[in-house]
Amino acid sequence: MSETRFKTVRNLPPDHLLGTGTAMCAGCGGLEALHQIYDILGEKTVFINAAGCMTLLAVYPFTPFRGSWLYTAMASAPAGAQGVRDALDILLERGRMTAAEDLQTVVLTGDGAAYGMGLSATSGAIERGLDFLYICYDNEGYGNTGQQTSGATPHGAGTATNKGALGYPGDKKDLFAIWAAHRPAYVATVIGAEPLDLARKVEQAMQLTGPRLILALAPCPTGWGFDPDATVQLGKLAVETGVWPLKESRGGKTMHTKVPKKRLPVEDYLKCQGRFAHLFVPERKDSVLLEIQAKIDAYWGAVECHGAVDP
Amino acid sequence: MREMLTGNGAAAWGARLAEVEYLPAFPITPQTEIIETIAKWIDFGECNCRIVMLDSEHSMITAAGAAATTGVRTFTATSSQGLLYGMEMLYTVAGWRAPFVLVNVSRGLASPITLEPDHNDILAARDCGFLQLHCATCQEVLDSVLLAFRVAEDPRVRLPVIVNLDGFYLSFTREPVKVPSVQEVAGFLPPFDPQNQGFRAGTPFSQAVAVLGGTAYSYFRYQSHLAARNAEAVFTESAVLFNETFGRSYQAVETYCCDDAEVVFVMMGSFATKAKAAVDQLRAAGQAVGLLRPLLLRPFPAEAVRRALVGKRGVAIVDQNLSPGYGGILHSEFAANLYGCRDVNPVLVSFIGGLGGRDIGPEEFFEMVNITRAAVASGCIPPPRLLYTESELRDMRKWQSIALEHRSGGELQ
Numbered sequence: 064m065s066e067t068r069f070k071t072v073r074n075l076p077p078d079h080l081l082g083t084g085t086a087m088c089a090g091c092g093g094l095e096a097l098h099q100i101y102d103i104l105g106e107k108t109v110f111i112n113a114a115g116c117m118t119l120l121a122v123y124p125f126t127p128f129r130g131s132w133l134y135t136a137m138a139s140a141p142a143g144a145q146g147v148r149d150a151l152d153i154l155l156e157r158g159r160m161t162a163a164e165d166l167q168t169v170v171l172t173g174d175g176a177a178y179g180m181g182l183s184a185t186s187g188a189i190e191r192g193l194d195f196l197y198i199c200y201d202n203e204g205y206g207n208t209g210q211q212t213s214g215a216t217p218h219g220a221g222t223a224t225n226k227g228a229l230g231y232p233g234d235k236k237d238l239f240a241i242w243a244a245h246r247p248a249y250v251a252t253v254i255g256a257e258p259l260d261l262a263r264k265v266e267q268a269m270q271l272t273g274p275r276l277i278l279a280l281a282p283c284p285t286g287w288g289f290d291p292d293a294t295v296q297l298g299k300l301a302v303e304t305g306v307w308p309l310k311e312s313r314g315g316k317t318m319h320t321k322v323p324k325k326r327l328p329v330e331d332y333l334k335c336q337g338r339f340a341h342l343f344v345p346e347r348k349d350s351v352l353l354e355i356q357a358k359i360d361a362y363w364g365a366v367e368c369h370g371a372v373d374p
Numbered sequence: 375m376r377e378m379l380t381g382n383g384a385a386a387w388g389a390r391l392a393e394v395e396y397l398p399a400f401p402i403t404p405q406t407e408i409i410e411t412i413a414k415w416i417d418f419g420e421c422n423c424r425i426v427m428l429d430s431e432h433s434m435i436t437a438a439g440a441a442a443t444t445g446v447r448t449f450t451a452t453s454s455q456g457l458l459y460g461m462e463m464l465y466t467v468a469g470w471r472a473p474f475v476l477v478n479v480s481r482g483l484a485s486p487i488t489l490e491p492d493h494n495d496i497l498a499a500r501d502c503g504f505l506q507l508h509c510a511t512c513q514e515v516l517d518s519v520l521l522a523f524r525v526a527e528d529p530r531v532r533l534p535v536i537v538n539l540d541g542f543y544l545s546f547t548r549e550p551v552k553v554p555s556v557q558e559v560a561g562f563l564p565p566f567d568p569q570n571q572g573f574r575a576g577t578p579f580s581q582a583v584a585v586l587g588g589t590a591y592s593y594f595r596y597q598s599h600l601a602a603r604n605a606e607a608v609f610t611e612s613a614v615l616f617n618e619t620f621g622r623s624y625q626a627v628e629t630y631c632c633d634d635a636e637v638v639f640v641m642m643g644s645f646a647t648k649a650k651a652a653v654d655q656l657r658a659a660g661q662a663v664g665l666l667r668p669l670l671l672r673p674f675p676a677e678a679v680r681r682a683l684v685g686k687r688g689v690a691i692v693d694q695n696l697s698p699g700y701g702g703i704l705h706s707e708f709a710a711n712l713y714g715c716r717d718v719n720p721v722l723v724s725f726i727g728g729l730g731g732r733d734i735g736p737e738e739f740f741e742m743v744n745i746t747r748a749a750v751a752s753g754c755i756p757p758p759r760l761l762y763t764e765s766e767l768r769d770m771r772k773w774q775s776i777a778l779e780h781r782s783g784g785e786l787q
Contacts, residue, residue, distance in 0.1 A: 107575040111440070121583040123590050131573045132580040133443065135436055136462055142433030146398065146440025146448075147573060149424055153395050153446045154572075164574040184436075187429030 069262040076102040082127030086119040090291025092298060093117065093173070093200030093281035095255030100198060100277065103265045106130040108167045109147055113140035113181055115173030116207040117200065131166065138180040140170045141188035144195045167196060167269070174201040177278075178214030178236050189245040189274040196268055197276045202283035203235065210286030210338075217306075218358070219351050221338045222286075228341055229351060234358075239278060243312040248273030251311035251320075254280045256298025260309050260320055267311070280307045288337015297335065304332040305359045308366070319366055326363065329356045379551040381544030384512040385451065385477045385537070386411035387551070388519025390421050391559045392475075394449035397425040398437035402456040403489055404541035405479040409451060431460035438474050439467025442534070443581055445568035447523070448474035453541060454481035454495045461499065467534060468503025468598065470582050473526035473566075474534050475519055476504065480643065481541040482730040490731025491541040493642065493695040497703045503598050505535040505605050506671040508642040510628075512549040514669070515539050517622060524563050524612045530604040542731060543644040554620055562619045606673045626675035628667040629682045631657060635664030637746050638683065638720075639739070640691040640704060642668055645728045649692065652739030663743055668704075676711050683712065686720040688746035693758075694728035701758030702726055721750045727761035734761060 068074055081101045087094040093116060101108075106129035112118055114137035121132050135143035148168045154160035172181060177199040188195065204210040204222050212222040217235040225231040242250045248271040253261040261279075268275040282298050284291040301307035302321060306329060309321040330352060333339040342348045379387065385408045389397070397416075399409040415421035428434040431452050442448040452460065457478055467474075480491045483498070496506065505525065507518045515537065522535035539545060573579055585591050606626060613624045628646075631653050632638055639649045646667040656663045666682050666689075668675060683689060693702025700706065705724040712718055723746045727734045738761055749755050 106578070109573045118584055121580050123583050123585045126580045126583065128580070129578060130575070131578050132583065133440060133573070134582040134584065135440070136432075136466055139433050139436035139463065142398075142428055142436040143440040145426060145428070145433075146396075146437035146442075147444050149396060149398075149426060149437070150441040150444030150446045150448075151573070153424060153441075154444070157395075159445070160574065164576060166573055166575055183429045184433045187433060191426065 067263045067266055069259055069266060072259055075258055075262055078102070080106060080129055085127050086122060087116065088283075088285050088291070090284040090294040091116070091281070092255055092283060092294050093202060093279065095294060096200060096253060096261065096279035096281060097171075097198070099255060099258050099261050100265050103262055104167060104169065104196070104269065107165070108169050109133060110169050110171050111135060111140050111143040111147060113137050113170070113172035113176035115176060116202070117171055117173065118207070137176050139184045140172050140176065140181060141184040141193070141195070141197065144168045144170050145188055145191070145193050148194055168194065170195060170197040172197070172199055173206060174199060174203060174215035175205045175213045177201070178238050182241070186245065189242065189247045192273050194272045195274060197274065199238070199276065199278050200281040201238075201278060202281040202286055204283075204286050206283050206286045210283070219339065219342060219355055221341055229348065230339070230341060239310070239312070242276045243315075243317065245274070246315055247275065249275040249311065249313055250278070251276065252278045252280070252307065252309055254298045254301060254307055254309070256295045257302060257309060257321065264311060264320070286338070288340070289335055293335065297332070300327065300332040300335070303327045304329045305363050306332050308362065322366065326359070329359055375553045375555070376550055377553055378548045379512055379516070379553070380407065380546055380548050381509070381512045381515050381539045382407035382479065382546070383411060384516040384551050385519060385539065387553055388516040389449040389475070390415060391516075391554060391556060392447065392449070392520055392523045392563055393556075394423050395446040396438075396441045396448045397423055398428050398434045398441070398448070398450050399425055400428050400431050400434045400452065400456060402431070402453045404481060404545040405451045405453040405456070405477070407545070408477060408479070431456035432463055435460040435463035435467060435476070438476070439463065439470050439472040439534070442472035442474040443470050443571055445566070445572035447566040450474070451477040451479070453479040454483055457495045457499060458483065461502070464499050464502040464504060466582070469594065471532040471598070471601070472534055473532050475522045475526060475537060476534060477519065477537045477539065479539055479541045479545045488730045489541065491543060491694075492729045492731070496536065496538045497695050499536065500672065500703070503533065503602070505531075505533055505602060505673065507535065507537045507669055508671055509537065509539045509544065509669070510644050510646050510667060512544060512547070513551045513622070514624075515544065516551055516553065517616065517620070517624065518669075520559060520563055521609070521612055521616060521624065525605055525608050527566050528608045529569060531601050531608050533598065533601055533605065538643065540644040552620075552622075558619060562615060602673045606670065606675060609670055624669060625678070626668070626670040627678040627682055628669055630665040630667070632664035632666060632682055634662055635686065636662045637688040637690060637743050638664045638666050638686050639742070640666050640689060640708060641694070642671065642704065643694065645692075645694055645734060648734055649739060652736050655736055656740065656743060661743060674707060674711065679708065679711055680715060680718050683718050683720055688750040689720045689722050690725060690742045690746045691722060692725045692727050692734070692742070696726050696729060705758070721746070721753075721755060723749050723755060724758040725761060726758055732761075
């Protein structure tokens, strides 16, 4: 990572730009991350939103944003960003707008759009080299509609559509790898519980042009079943157990930005969430727990061997 | 300049003369020639426009709406399945009040999948909030694109417009088209002034935010309706200016030999030219018939339609679309519009024809007049008539027997 202005947490922005009193749930890990991201991005931005929890940030006649906003639909926020970016470029080229009036084009979607319905539009925007920042708040399910299983739901999690004894039988899709395979300008995972790592990555993304992804794991009290005051603690556990690797990819090279020295057992992360309670009561599902732990160990084993996991 | 242009070529020329700045695109038959033509002009420096290929029509319409909302003149085109694939965004960008022009080259909808035209695609978009112009000739295609931009961008309207032309019959048919000069067009269509719309640092703008409850929702929906209603007068004004500038006259509703007609055909699009030819033949045979063709379908020119049908005894509405379980969509529009009018109460007879490009022959127009006159005389209105000939049915039976033979593995006889 190049020189950063965020050397310690003391360097983080002291002022918060995003307004409060929105319709987000108490303890929303997505909002936690967005606050931090917005403080760094600033108000010279236009957020292009896809249907999801954060669509309710801007409800007429209020908005928490100091800059601009365009709600599109669930599948096509990147195409909205394409239209806005291209139009801004045309206005700049033709002298109908000054460079000082230019805006960063920022897509804001949840995992439902980012991992599923919006993938075609996202892939298209990356292949065209669109200059935009894509923020995904990943709460690992269709959170806004009550946490049904999405493409981001992890193995074994209970959701509104997987209430059985073993939870969701599939695996979480690797959106980081899907993005990285497109060779975009930048891809990074972040979490609100690690604000310094997050700030450096947003700073890095802002220095680049082209498609850039900031993928934020968003602990979700209502969807995951934990107390809203535990959001930060759960986020830290996601990193320390190795469930959520903090990493970035540039020029085809992936770097881990925070490798847990001694990984905590994944159980520590799972057992404090209602969505995994069926793995512990009425009896322990050791086979599932071992399976989840083995996948995490295999991931980090590869990182320790190669320094990274190739997408 | 007079050129032999296809309908697609005429649409491309309309966009070029409107000096469109942005073209989000996606290919689909029979539209593709439009975007290819403009792309070539861009590549050879004849057109100062940015083209971008999107991943779908859904994305394409999103990008078009977003660019128009940001303040550049935007044009795009699609057909059929593409229009329906983007349907969610048709409603959405109309609600953004994003003024741009979309050309739809009509083509029948799956299933069964086909390439040739009818109007179920464009009529599925009837209620999305776009205004609709339905063209009958290649000249009208070029002219309608220019008219559409002027109406769309008018501050009293601020709505996107679909210009519709029929696949194959117009899209791939060459007709002589007068192509006006850039200077002439500049007098008719000033540069796009987005006024208070657009995203700029320093003037934050929240577009398309959510609303909670019916009060705000209804307000914005009503605003779109009232703007669409304004568009009829704006269209008429624009058509007057168009006539002064280019010497070609357009009306929201075209009438042909209607004044003394007893029976009037109602048709839209290029197939209306078949009806026009049939009117000439019927008149030669001593029948007092005429033709009414809505050029403007949204907003619906209700008063103009009523005026044109005062004193008529029978109206044969030939729908090139089918609402299964009801019949023709234009028929229901006309019936609703005329219901309860004391001085305008013709017998409306519904016909379905031209689906998937099926021809409508002169003898069928003669027969439709007979059926309509019989309904007038008896006061007995028949259910929607599905135009189909015995020879077509024989062909169909032959194909069915071939399909069945293959299925059963039997030898063809």
